Amino acid sequence: MLDDISGSATYWQTRYRTGGTSGAGSAGRLLSWKAAVINGFVAANGIGDLFDLGCGDGALAARITVARYRGTDVAADALARTAAARDGIGNTRLIAWDTIEQEQPAELALSFDVIFHLVEDCAYELYMRRLLAAARRFVLIYASNVDRAWPAPHVRHRRFSDAVPAIDPTWRVAAHVPNPYPYDQNRPDTTSFADLYLLARPGESATLVIPAG
Numbered sequence: 001m002l003d004d005i006s007g008s009a010t011y012w013q014t015r016y017r018t019g020g021t022s023g024a025g026s027a028g029r030l031l032s033w034k035a036a037v038i039n040g041f042v043a044a045n046g047i048g049d050l051f052d053l054g055c056g057d058g059a060l061a062a063r064i065t066v067a068r069y070r071g072t073d074v075a076a077d078a079l080a081r082t083a084a085a086r087d088g089i090g091n092t093r094l095i096a097w098d099t100i101e102q103e104q105p106a107e108l109a110l111s112f113d114v115i116f117h118l119v120e121d122c123a124y125e126l127y128m129r130r131l132l133a134a135a136r137r138f139v140l141i142y143a144s145n146v147d148r149a150w151p152a153p154h155v156r157h158r159r160f161s162d163a164v165p166a167i168d169p170t171w172r173v174a175a176h177v178p179n180p181y182p183y184d185q186n187r188p189d190t191t192s193f194a195d196l197y198l199l200a201r202p203g204e205s206a207t208l209v210i211p212a213g
Contacts, residue, residue, distance in 0.1 A: 008119045009074050011154050016077035022056035024189040025113045025142075030181060033211060034112060034142060035063035037177075037196060040209030041140060042066050042108070051106040051134045053127070054114035055094070058085030067091060072100050100130060109135035113194065115143040119156040128160065132168045132199075138206055139171070139199040142179075157193070164199065174200040180213025 024030060038060075041047065048067045055061050055071035056078050062085035071082050072095045079094040086092045095103060111131050118124035131139060141160070148157040164171050175198040183193040200206060 008117060008123065008154055012073075012117070013075040013077065016057065016075045016081065020057075022059065022113065025192060025194070026057055026059040028190060029213070030179075030190065030192055031059055031063070033180060033213065034060060036211040037209070038110065038140065039063070039065050040211065041138075041206070044207040044209050045108075045138070047108045047138075049106045050108040050110060051100075051103070052110045052112075053100075053131050053134060054111060055079070055082040056113070058082035060112060061086055062089070068106075069093070070095055070103065070106065072097050100134065103134070105134050105136045107135065107137045109139045111139065112142040115141065115160050116150075116155055116157050116194070118158070119154065124158060125163075128163050129167055132164065132171055135199075135201075137201055137204050141197040141199065142194050143197070144193045145176075145195065145197065161197070170202055171199045172202075174198045174204075174206065175208055177208065177210055 042050070042065065050066050050069060052061060052069065052071040055073050058081045061069065061071055061082045068091045069086065070093045073079055074097045083092070083094050109131055118127055143160060144157045145159055145161050146157055147159045150157055161173050164173065177196040179192050179195050181191045184191045198206060198208060
């Protein structure tokens with residue numbers, strides 16, 4: 001999920017290499033809700049291809065139904081796990097993080113549970129540029145959107161909506177949907193501090209199909 005092989009990038013590479021997962025958001029009701037949101041959006045808006053920037057352990061990727069899927073991650077083990085998770089599903093390509101600028105943009109780009117793990121400023125800024133360049137029509141982001149400290153060293157909350165117009169003013173935040181399981185410190189494995197945000201290009205309108213919690 002990061003650009004350089006240091007700091008947070010090393011944390012995630014080690015985590016996946018040793019059999020760890022992407023965290024609570026890649027299991028249970030949080031995973032089911034996110035997959036339903038993505039698949040509903042793809043179906044309702046005629047999305048033929050998407051680019052998943054931060055595919056992680058592949059749990060979410062395995063549930064995405066789309067004609068053409070591309071995924072990337074800073075960790076090679078994450079790419080391998082996503083490839084295995086999507087084996088036999090359909091048209092899937094996994095791409096090394098440092099080569100994605102050679103790729104053509106997709107109709108839809110995804111950033112789910114990534115932005116608040118970009119603890120280095122340089123990694124965050126590069127990721128946001130690449131994310132906005134990876135889509136022709138829409139970007140779906142699942143993240144917190146506030147500047148806030150957090151006790152976990154691999155988490156840094158960021159108000160990413162402020163970065164969007166500075167990087168590419170053609171994008172706008174078209175919708176914000178609170179997740180149905182707001183964060184509860186007594187239930188951290190089944191609740192989330194992230195919400196859903198839709199970015200759209202000029203002239204684009206979209207239908208959001210939001211499942212009940």
